[in-house]
Amino acid sequence: MRKILVLNLAFLSLLLMILTGCNSSSGDKDKSLHVLVEGGSPALEVAEKTAAEFEEQSGYKIVVDSVPYSGVYDKLKAEIDAGKATHDVAIIDVLWFPSLVDGLEPVDDVLSDEEQVDFLPKLEDGAIIENTLYGIPTWSNSxxxxxxxxxxxxxxxxxxxxxxxxxxxxxxxxxxxxxxxxxxxxxxxxxxxxxxxxxxxxxxxxxxxxxxxxxxxxxxxxxxxxxxxxxxxxxxxxxxxxxxxxxxxxxxxxxxxxxxxxxxxxxxxxxxxxxxxxxxxxxxxxxxxxxxxxxxxxxxxxxxxxxPGPWYQVVLKDSNKKDVAKEYLKFMYEKNEEYMKSLGVASRASVFEKYEDDESYLHLNAINTTLEGSQTQNRPQxxxxxxxxxxxxxxxxxxxxxxxxxxxxxxxxxxxxxxxxxx
Known part of the structure; x- marks a missing residue:
């Protein structure tokens, strides 16, 4: 009986070690963050350009999935309806918020009030549904x-x-x-x-x-x-x-x-x-x-x-890496100038101000004036x-x-x- 008890204890210990090892191994292998973007867009260029720096900073590798414009919406809608997130982060058109919001994570806690004050006009409104912020802006346009x-x-x-x-x-x-x-x-x-x-x-x-x-x-x-x-x-x-x-x-x-x-x-x-x-x-x-x-x-x-024609970064509610995903949104907001270099627009007023006197970016003042226009407004949510x-x-x-x-x-x-x- 003593030998059987010892063998059972040894077996249980071994089983515990295997299970613990599997969990640890699985966690170590899954040090990646999956980001969905529109193919051929500045979102793809900037995501790829900044990926290595985020990995060095966080230990998470950025895996970028790029699809055509309508494919971004279709993929996210399918994941949300299924309750299973293949992607952790996506960059979406402002038009899609009402259809996707049930599957998005609130991001009110990603940026400080001071950082949100740096949003260009009308940007915050576009991503707020029922007094909750669901997206961090990447760029705005008009x-x-x-x-x-x-x-x-x-x-x-x-x-x-x-x-x-x-x-x-x-x-x-x-x-x-x-x-x-x-x-x-x-x-x-x-x-x-x-x-x-x-x-x-x-x-x-x-x-x-x-x-x-x-x-x-x-x-x-x-x-x-x-x-x-x-x-x-x-x-x-x-x-x-x-x-x-x-x-x-x-x-x-x-x-x-x-x-x-x-x-x-x-x-x-x-x-x-x-x-x-x-x-x-x-x-x-x-x-x-x-x-x-x-x-x-x-x-x-x-x-x-x-x-306005703004786009936003969002976090999928069913992602199992929401904390890292939010860290990524904050990181990308700090890199907002990269969208200016790639597309010629951004989402931060401070970035606009930095480039507005540059001869190559004379459109920025025109956009800013238009965004501040008395009749400028978003489409229905x-x-x-x-x-x-x-x-x-x-x-x-x-x-x-x-x-x-x-x-x-x-x-x-x-x-x-x-x-x-x-x-």
Missing amino acids: KVLIYRKDLFADEKYKEEFEKEYGYELTVPTNWQEYLDVAEFFTRDGMYGTTVYGANMGDSVSSWLDHAAQAGAQPLVIDENNNVLIDQEPYVKSLEMLQELVNDESVPSETLAIAASETAELFNDGKLAMMLVWGHFYMSSSEELPDKVGVAPMIAGEKGIGAV ISEWTQIENEVLAPMIQRVLSGADAQTELIEAKEQIEEIIGK
């Missing part, structure tokens, strides 16, 4: 006015414009000036500007820029789930875009144009102006040296307004937004730009949105 400053400085054009329109040729600051200048510079194989008509979110945000300028506030849906798009600011803004198309001040292929196509046309010398995401200034100024200027977004009746954008608003814009009546289309779109949200 559309601004980029123009051919050599054309605006040409004395011949100045004289012709004043004779035709009765006032001095200047960089547009409002709708009427923008319409006039677009019409004036549509000549000799060049167009004044573009209208975003591609069947995608870029066209929707561009239209909402102008709706905000005309007085829309909040955008599309209010806090009581009332759908607002049949109101005057939405009608006026669509009709303004329709006027540019009817005047033939924009290319005929409008229904295939968004930001990238606009920038390509401008860089090829086929546009006098473009309302485009601010970071495009850098590539345009390289393509057209000494010919490119930049100004804030134009104003409507109620002032300057635009829809509702889980159905992507469906509304893709199935209702983008197709509706295409029909209006093809000649349909704006008021009629907006009334029908309102009914479709109400059905989607169950109003």
